[in-house]
Amino acid sequence: MRSIISIGISLLLLSLSFTTQAKSPEGDDNKVVHESHRAVFEMCLFKAIKSAEKSATLAEIETQCEKRIARSILNEDSGQDIELGAIANRMIREKRTAANPYVLTPHKMNYILPFSLVNEINRDAYQEFSTWADDLKDTEAKFQISLKIPLLTGPFLKEGDQLFFGFTLQSWWQIYSEEISKPFRETNYQPEIFYFTPINYHPWGGNSALIVGFEHQSNGRSQLLSRSWNRIYVNYLYEKRNFALSFRPWYRIPENEKSSPDAGQGDDNPDILDYMGHFELGLVYKYNNAFEFSFKGRNNFATHNGFIEVGATFPLWGKLKGYAQFSSGYGESLIDYNVNQKRFGIGIALTNLL
The missing domain is CATH 2.40.230.10 (Phospholipase A1)
Incomplete structure (x- = not known):
């Protein structure tokens, strides 16, 4: 489990990496749909770390943000409340380890x-x-x-x-x-x-x-x-x-x-x-x-x-x-x-x- 110190360091690094940020109010999901999903993920991670419980791990916070991005991709402005299923959740888990050379x-x-x-x-x-x-x-x-x-x-x-x-x-x-x-x-x-x-x-x-x-x-x-x-x-x-x-x-x-x-x-x-x-x-x-x-x-x-x-x-x-x-x-x-x-x-x- 990540300590509060490591989460704080991650928050600091994310703050320094932002050269541009979404101009959307807190919690407004619809206004960030058309931005780069990488920027949206970083923004979600930035906000989630600030409000996360001390017991939350960084991996759990990242998973929550990846699910939010997946729902926005599936939604495509249809206005539906998208619920991720077993295939989507498997692909999210795979994406987290896709670049790891030690994971098949x-x-x-x-x-x-x-x-x-x-x-x-x-x-x-x-x-x-x-x-x-x-x-x-x-x-x-x-x-x-x-x-x-x-x-x-x-x-x-x-x-x-x-x-x-x-x-x-x-x-x-x-x-x-x-x-x-x-x-x-x-x-x-x-x-x-x-x-x-x-x-x-x-x-x-x-x-x-x-x-x-x-x-x-x-x-x-x-x-x-x-x-x-x-x-x-x-x-x-x-x-x-x-x-x-x-x-x-x-x-x-x-x-x-x-x-x-x-x-x-x-x-x-x-x-x-x-x-x-x-x-x-x-x-x-x-x-x-x-x-x-x-x-x-x-x-x-x-x-x-x-x-x-x-x-x-x-x-x-x-x-x-x-x-x-x-x-x-x-x-x-x-x-x-x-x-x-x-x-x-x-x-x-x-x-x-x-």
């Missing part, structure tokens, strides 16, 4: 499932490539690592907008297959670049944002085991308090047909949309800051092939959270994209979605 910012969920049981594996894909296809076990480990880096923000973009680079890695590890030296059966690599912008649309009193991005996904294999595709997507985000919704349709960038099945150039999986569909719907609800429930679903209405995934995090001890996941359908991994699977796994969540 999570993108999607990060988890480790030491125990993951699946009812079907695409063993046919490995038959001509290895001798251990028949020794693959239905029990394996699964983990996901997902990070993002802000590439562009601040004065170069519209207020509240950000450009990100994201990277997600998913791996399925045959850790219980001692006879074949415990290989990594499949690993999917998913780099993407995306642009985030809040929009002045507040259905049912919530907040909205749009993400436009380009995404590549492949398993890094060659010849008969190679799987990959590229897509452009638009993602609509909606938040209200502890609830968040994501609706993400996409367009697959077409590739040339392969001259032969083992050719290095060409489309590895021309029918992937028949199984992966054309959109993904995501839902997340955070209950009592201890439990988080998530849903992810895809569908191709022409082929009636789809996929659902439900997950739940729960407290264990300290910051460590347990994570249980169930999925059913097509496309959990690229090597299994055309195999109908049911999977249940349990393990540890390193980060939540919200």
